[in-house]
Amino acid sequence: MSSTYEMPPQRDSWFAPLSIDLLVKVLKTSFFHPFVAWIIPLCFRAQNMFWDAPPMLVSIAWASMITLSWIFITINNRIAYGLPREVDLSDEVIVITGGSSGLGLLIAEVYGMRGATVAVLDVKEMENGEARGVTYYKCDVSDKAQVAKVAKDIERDLGTPTILINNAAIVLGKRFLDLSLDEIDRSLTTNLLSHFYTIKTFLPLMASSETGGTIVTISSVIGTVAAAQLSDYAAAKAGVSALHRSLTAELAQTHPNMRTVLVTPGQLSTPLFYGVQTPNSFFAPVVEPVDVAKEVIAAIDGGLSTHIGMPLYARWIDWYNVLPVGLQKIARRLAQVDTSMKTFVGRNMGATGVDDKKGQ
Numbered sequence: 001m002s003s004t005y006e007m008p009p010q011r012d013s014w015f016a017p018l019s020i021d022l023l024v025k026v027l028k029t030s031f032f033h034p035f036v037a038w039i040i041p042l043c044f045r046a047q048n049m050f051w052d053a054p055p056m057l058v059s060i061a062w063a064s065m066i067t068l069s070w071i072f073i074t075i076n077n078r079i080a081y082g083l084p085r086e087v088d089l090s091d092e093v094i095v096i097t098g099g100s101s102g103l104g105l106l107i108a109e110v111y112g113m114r115g116a117t118v119a120v121l122d123v124k125e126m127e128n129g130e131a132r133g134v135t136y137y138k139c140d141v142s143d144k145a146q147v148a149k150v151a152k153d154i155e156r157d158l159g160t161p162t163i164l165i166n167n168a169a170i171v172l173g174k175r176f177l178d179l180s181l182d183e184i185d186r187s188l189t190t191n192l193l194s195h196f197y198t199i200k201t202f203l204p205l206m207a208s209s210e211t212g213g214t215i216v217t218i219s220s221v222i223g224t225v226a227a228a229q230l231s232d233y234a235a236a237k238a239g240v241s242a243l244h245r246s247l248t249a250e251l252a253q254t255h256p257n258m259r260t261v262l263v264t265p266g267q268l269s270t271p272l273f274y275g276v277q278t279p280n281s282f283f284a285p286v287v288e289p290v291d292v293a294k295e296v297i298a299a300i301d302g303g304l305s306t307h308i309g310m311p312l313y314a315r316w317i318d319w320y321n322v323l324p325v326g327l328q329k330i331a332r333r334l335a336q337v338d339t340s341m342k343t344f345v346g347r348n349m350g351a352t353g354v355d356d357k358k359g360q
């Protein structure tokens with residue numbers, strides 16, 4: 001498996017291993033799970049409790065409410081995302097940009113070991129060398145000519161692509177006035193325009209498949225909150241999310257067999273944001289790439305269209321814009337959104353010589 005990176009240095013806390021995400025996960029598999037909820041009235045009945053006894057009525061009401069909630073969520077997702085497509089890994093050709101390290105490498109290695117055909121596009125060699133079932137193609141996805149060329153190579157060598165995972169990204173971490181025009185061009189081209197290049201190139205091939213295909217867009221909560229020292233990155237990620245939503249709407253009309261997955265993670269434990277300290281490890285824990293990879297892989301395997309937000313606050317971040325502007329200002333100060341980049345080191349990591357490009 002891929003090498004792991006040290007967790008970015010965080011503030012000491014006695015509850016560091018505990019997070020709201022962990023609590024919600026426990027609750028979803030216990031008190032808020034229909035199976036567990038219905039166990040309670042059954043246990044009461046096993047004790048010969050009458051059906052009209054207050055504890056029995058309360059437990060039945062609770063179990064019914066939880067069951068109806070789960071049914072509502074299922075119906076809501078079906079209306080929003082439609083039926084899943086059929087996925088057979090032995091027939092899938094998966095293209096991952098920025099797959100030489102971090103999240104992209106994790107996904108590539110997992111699918112390679114499971115028998116899928118995987119193509120990794122990156123400007124640097126894969127960290128662990130060639131992995132089983134994974135083919136590396138040197139490609140700068142910010143160069144549309146290189147993308148067009150590598151697409152022909154992939155189709156010739158591996159077959160018609162059916163899954164595209166747009167994961168490549170760079171972070172400069174500079175204040176706007178310190179950014180040069182060349183740096184702005186490089187950031188926006190890599191973080192935003194590359195998605196247009198890859199989708200425009202691979203989508204016609206994917207749409208020709210009888211079982212359709214899946215496009216996975218790796219965005220970020222930064223596209224919504226737009227932190228200081230991330231003007232270029234935030235603008236690009238906001239554009240990426242908008243591109244995803246618009247493309248999803250178009251494909252629903254023209255290519256209903258295509259599925260799209262939007263991923264908006266918070267801070268990942270990868271070199272991309274190395275040095276950035278989360279203000280609160282309970283409400284905003286640093287996300288491990290393996291956890292995001294599990295969710296992405298589950299969505300692809302299930303042939304689903306969906307939106308993946310991790311950690312918990314990432315799933316509700318859009319409600320931030322509903323708040324009055326005064327409360328938004330207070331929330332930003334409490335969350336230290338605009339000061340967390342002061343400790344940013346990034347992929348350079350001092351004198352290691354690691355390039356800042358590319359991959360989550």
